[in-house]
Amino acid sequence: MDPIPSLIPNPRRTAPAPPGAGPLPLDGRTVIEAAPGTEGTARWLRTAVGAATGLPLPDGPGSGSGGSGRSDRSGHGSRIVLGISPDIARESGPEGYRIAVDTEAVRIDGGGPAGVFWAAQTLRQLLGPDAYRAAPIAPGRAWTVPPTVIEDAPRFAWRGLMLDVARHFMPKDGVLRYLDLLAAHKLNVFHFHLTDDQGWRVEIKRHPRLTEVGAWRSRTKWGHRASELWDEKPHGGYYTQDDIREIVAYAAERHITVVPEIDIPGHSQAAIAAYPELGNTDVIDTTSLAVWDTWGITANVLAPTDNTLRFYEGVFEELLDLFPLSSSPFSPFIHIGGDECLKDQWRRSPAAQARMRELGLADEDRLQSWIVRHFDRWLADRGRRLIGWDEILEGGTTETGLTPGAAVSSWRGYAGGIAAAKAGHDVVMCPEQQVYLDHRQEAGEDEPMPIGYVRTLEDVYRFELVPPQLTAAEAAHVLGAQANVWTEVMQDRSRVDYQVFPRLAAFAEAVWSSLPAPVERDYADFERRMAGHYRRLDALGVEYRPPGGPLPWQRRPGVLGRPIEGSPPNV
Numbered sequence: 001m002d003p004i005p006s007l008i009p010n011p012r013r014t015a016p017a018p019p020g021a022g023p024l025p026l027d028g029r030t031v032i033e034a035a036p037g038t039e040g041t042a043r044w045l046r047t048a049v050g051a052a053t054g055l056p057l058p059d060g061p062g063s064g065s066g067g068s069g070r071s072d073r074s075g076h077g078s079r080i081v082l083g084i085s086p087d088i089a090r091e092s093g094p095e096g097y098r099i100a101v102d103t104e105a106v107r108i109d110g111g112g113p114a115g116v117f118w119a120a121q122t123l124r125q126l127l128g129p130d131a132y133r134a135a136p137i138a139p140g141r142a143w144t145v146p147p148t149v150i151e152d153a154p155r156f157a158w159r160g161l162m163l164d165v166a167r168h169f170m171p172k173d174g175v176l177r178y179l180d181l182l183a184a185h186k187l188n189v190f191h192f193h194l195t196d197d198q199g200w201r202v203e204i205k206r207h208p209r210l211t212e213v214g215a216w217r218s219r220t221k222w223g224h225r226a227s228e229l230w231d232e233k234p235h236g237g238y239y240t241q242d243d244i245r246e247i248v249a250y251a252a253e254r255h256i257t258v259v260p261e262i263d264i265p266g267h268s269q270a271a272i273a274a275y276p277e278l279g280n281t282d283v284i285d286t287t288s289l290a291v292w293d294t295w296g297i298t299a300n301v302l303a304p305t306d307n308t309l310r311f312y313e314g315v316f317e318e319l320l321d322l323f324p325l326s327s328s329p330f331s332p333f334i335h336i337g338g339d340e341c342l343k344d345q346w347r348r349s350p351a352a353q354a355r356m357r358e359l360g361l362a363d364e365d366r367l368q369s370w371i372v373r374h375f376d377r378w379l380a381d382r383g384r385r386l387i388g389w390d391e392i393l394e395g396g397t398t399e400t401g402l403t404p405g406a407a408v409s410s411w412r413g414y415a416g417g418i419a420a421a422k423a424g425h426d427v428v429m430c431p432e433q434q435v436y437l438d439h440r441q442e443a444g445e446d447e448p449m450p451i452g453y454v455r456t457l458e459d460v461y462r463f464e465l466v467p468p469q470l471t472a473a474e475a476a477h478v479l480g481a482q483a484n485v486w487t488e489v490m491q492d493r494s495r496v497d498y499q500v501f502p503r504l505a506a507f508a509e510a511v512w513s514s515l516p517a518p519v520e521r522d523y524a525d526f527e528r529r530m531a532g533h534y535r536r537l538d539a540l541g542v543e544y545r546p547p548g549g550p551l552p553w554q555r556r557p558g559v560l561g562r563p564i565e566g567s568p569p570n571v
Contacts, residue, residue, distance in 0.1 A: 006532025007125050007150075009186060009509035017101075017147030024101050026053065026127075026143040029077025031060030038082035039064075040253055041108075041116045045080065049124055053143050054136035078105060080123075082116050085109040095188075096153030099123065101145050111153070114255040118186050122150060129535035132184075156465070158330065158428050158480030159511040160189030160259075161504065163496075166196035166270075167295070168487040169215075169237035170496070176250050177493075181542065183254040185508035189330055190251055191409075191482055193261045194239075195337075197269035197292040197300075201238045202260070202322075206314050207275065211238040214274040217291040223449050223489060225295040227560035231491070236291075244322045257330040259387070260323050263337030264312060265302040265371050272300055278308055280345040280352065295488045297340045304346065304355050304367055309374055316375070320382060330479075332385040333407065336375055339389035341368055365394045376406050387428070390416025411484065413571035414467045421470055421477040429465040429481040433568030435507060437499050438486045440563060441545050448498065448556035449489035453568040457547075461506035461526055462518035483507045489561065494543045498554055501544035505533055 034042035046057045060079055088096045094112030097119035101107075106123060110116035124131050126145050130138075161182055163170070170178075175192075182190060194201045200214030216236035222229035239247070251258045270291045272279040279286035280303045292298055302308050316334065325331050343364035346352040352367065361367050369392070376386040380403045386392075387407040393416060407426040410417030417427040432439070432452070439452030465481040483504060490496045506526065515521050537544050545554070 006529040007122060008505050008526075008529055008533045009512035010526075010529070011122065011150050011152035012514055013151040015149035015151075017149075021103065021147040023144035023146050024078050024103065024106060026055060026078060026080075026145065028055060030055060030057060031077060031079055032057050033060035033062035033079055033081045034064065035062070035083040036064065037084045037113050038110070038116045040113060041082055041120050044117065044253065045120055045123075049120075049127070049131055051135060052131045052133045053127070054139055055143070080106045081108065083107075083109045084112060084116065088115065092151075092153035095157075096151075097122075098152075099148070099150040101126075101147045101149070103147075106145055114188070115153075117183075117255050118152070118154075119150075121184060121186055122152070124184075125536070129532070129539045132536045132539035154186065154512045155514050156478075156480030156511050158189050158482065159187045159508065160191055160428070160480070160482030161187055161500075162191035162193055162261075162430065162482050162484040164193040164196070164485060164487045165201050166193055166199045168220075168491055169199060169201060169235065170487075170493065171237065172239060172243050172247065174493050174496075175247055179247070179251050179254055179256055181504070181540070182256055184536075184540070185504060186512050187504075187508055188256050189480075189482060190256050190258045191261060191335065191484075192247075192258050193263075195261070195263050195270065196267045197298050198295075199236060199238075199291060200270045200274065202244060202262075202319070203238060203240045204315050204318050205241070206318065207311070209274040210271060210315075212274070214270040214291060217293045219293050220491075221294040221488075223556075223559040224451070224562040226562070229559060230293075241318070241322055248323060252326060252328075255328075257326075257328040257333075258323060259330060259333045259335055260319055261335035261337055262312070262315060262319065263339075264375070265304070265308075265368060266297070266339065266341030267337055268302050269298050269300045272302070275311070278302055278311060280349045282351050283345045283349045297342060299342045299344050301341050301343075301345060302371075303349070304352050304371060309371075312375070313378060316379070320384065325383065332383060332405075333387045334379055334384050335387045335409070336372065336392075337389060338368070338372055338392040339411070341391070343368070369394065373401055376403050380405055390420070393419055393423075407479070409482075413569070415571055417478065418467055418469050421474040424477065426477050426479050428479055430484050431571075432484070433570070434463045435460065435481065435483040436486070437483050437503055437507075438488070438490070440561070441499075441503065442549065443563075444549075445557075446550050446555055447561075447563075448495070448550060448554060449559050450561035450563040451489060452562070453564050453566075455503070455568075457503055457506050457530075458523050460503045461510060461523055462521055463507065463510045464518050465511065481507075481511050489559075494554075497543040498545050498550070501537060501542050502530060502534070502547075505530065 032042045089111035095114045096111040097115040098109045108119040200210045215238040220231045222231045273289045273291045276286035346364045372392045385405040408420035409428045413431045439455045440447045440450040
C-alpha cells in the first residue's frame with residue numbers, strides 16, 4: 001500500500017520503505033535536533049504539531065550544533081533531525097528538501113531554511129488530518145510516521161495568493177489564519193490588496209484621514225452591482241502599523257513574503273474622499289465624494305499633479321518601513337496597481353491637459369505611464385522593485401521606459417505577461433480566465449452570488465502558467481503565478497473560504513509540482529488525494545465548497561451575481 005496516499009502538492013520523488021521497515025513512533029520522548037538555520041521550523045513544529053499531538057518535542061542533544069545537526073542517539077526516544085544541505089541547495093535550490101524516515105528518526109534536510117519548513121509541512125501531512133487540529137482529540141494516542149524517502153522542490157519560485165481586503169475588510173486574525181493556510185499548501189507570496197475605491201486599509205501616520213475617513217463606507221451593495229439589494233450596515237476597518245508589522249513577521253516565520261498593493265492612479269476614490277485635493281477638482285466637486293459603496297470601475301481617479309506625487313511618496317515612505325527588505329527575493333516588490341484607470345476626467349481636466357502638453361505626451365495612456373514611471377524610478381532609487389497590473393505596459397515598455405526591475409502581474413490573460421517577458425520584464429501570471437477564485441465553481445442556481453466563468457477544481461488543476469509562445473530565455477522571466485481573490489461578493493470569512501477552497505489546493509499543486517501538459521495530468525489521482533486533504537481542511541475549520549455542491553447555509557438564493565456562460569477565452 002502507498003504509505004503517503006494524499007500529499008498535496010504532490011512531491012517530486014518518493015521511494016518505498018525498505019522491506020520490513022515499520023512506522024516511526026512519535027511520543028513524549030521524541031526530541032527535535034535543530035541545526036543552525038532550522039530553529040524557526042523547530043519552533044513551528046512545537047507550536048503547531050505539538051499543539052495537535054500534545055507532544056512536547058523538546059530540544060535534543062544535537063540542537064544548535066554545526067554541520068547537519070546529526071548526533072548520537074540519546075535515550076530511547078525517536079528524533080526529528082533538521083539540517084541544511086549545501087548539496088540540496090545546489091541541486092534543487094533553497095526551497096528543495098529531503099525527508100528520510102527510518103527506525104530511529106525523521107531526517108529532514110533542506111536547501112535552506114525555507115526548504116526545511118516546507119518539509120515540515122509534508123511531515124504534518126504524513127501524520128494524518130488530526131495533526132491539523134488545535135488540541136489533541138484523543139490524548140494518549142499513538143502517533144507514527146510512515147517509513148519513506150521524499151525528495152521535493154518547487155517548479156516556480158513565486159507561488160502566491162492575492163487577497164482583496166479593500167472591498168470587504170478581513171480582520172487581522174483572519175489574515176493570520178490565511179497565512180497559515182498558505183503555508184500548509186507551500187505557497188510563499190501573499191499579495192495584500194490594501195486600497196481601492198471601497199476602502200483604505202493601512203494606517204499612514206502623516207495622512208490620518210486615509211483611515212479616519214477612507215476606511216469606512218456607509219453601506220454596501222449586496223451582490224453584483226446591478227442588484228437592487230443593499231446592506232445598510234456601515235462597513236470598514238483597517239490595520240494599524242503595528243498590525244502590519246505583526247502580519248509581515250508572522251508571514252516571514254512561515255517563509256511567506258507579503259507584497260503590499262497601493263492602487264494608483266485609478267481605484268482611488270477612498271483616498272480622494274479622505275483628501276479631496278487628490279482628485280480632479282477642476283472637473284468635479286471632489287469634496288462631495290464618499291468612499292464608494294458599490295462595485296465596478298469609478299471615473300474618479302487621481303489628478304496628475306505634483307501634489308499627488310508628493311502625497312503618495314509619503315505613503316510609500318511609510319510603507320517601505322512596514323515591509324522591509326529581507327532575505328526573500330520578493331521582499332523588494334511594491335505593487336502599485338495601475339489597472340482600470342478611466343481617463344474621462346483627465347480628458348476634461350484643463351490641468352491634466354496642461355500637464356500633458358508640458359510633458360509632450362500624446363494621449364492620456366501616456367499620462368498614466370508617466371505616473372507609473374515616476375514611482376518606478378522612485379522605488380528603484382530606494383532599492384525596491386515596482387510591480388503592477390498589466391495595464392502598466394500600455395504605451396509600450398520601450399516608450400514608457402520602465403526600469404529593468406519592474407515586473408508585471410498579467411491578469412487580463414496571458415498576453416500582458418507574454419509582452420512583458422519578451423521585453424525583458426519579470427512576470428507573475430494570474431489570468432482571470434484561469435485563476436480568479438472569485439469566479440464561480442460550477443454552473444447552476446445553487447452557487448452563491450455567481451460571478452464570471454465556471455472554473456472547476458479540475459480547471460484550476462490543469463492551469464499552465466508558461467505560454468508556449470515564449471522561448472526558453474523569455475520563459476525564464478515567468479517568476480511564477482498567483483490566484484486572485486476579489487471580495488466584492490465575499491462579505492465574511494465563510495464566503496472567502498467557500499470561493500478559495502478546495503481550488504487553492506489544485507493551484508498549489510499546479511505551481512509547485514512538476515506536472516505534465518494540462519491534458520496529460522492525472523486528475524483522477526489528484527481527486528483521490530483530495531479525499532484525504534478534505535479531512536485536513538475539516539480539521540482546520542475551512543468552510544470549503546463540498547464536491548457535491550454548496551451546503552444549504554452556503555447558498556445565497558435571490559442575490560444577483562454576474563455569471564458568464566461558455567468557456568473562457570485563452571487570451
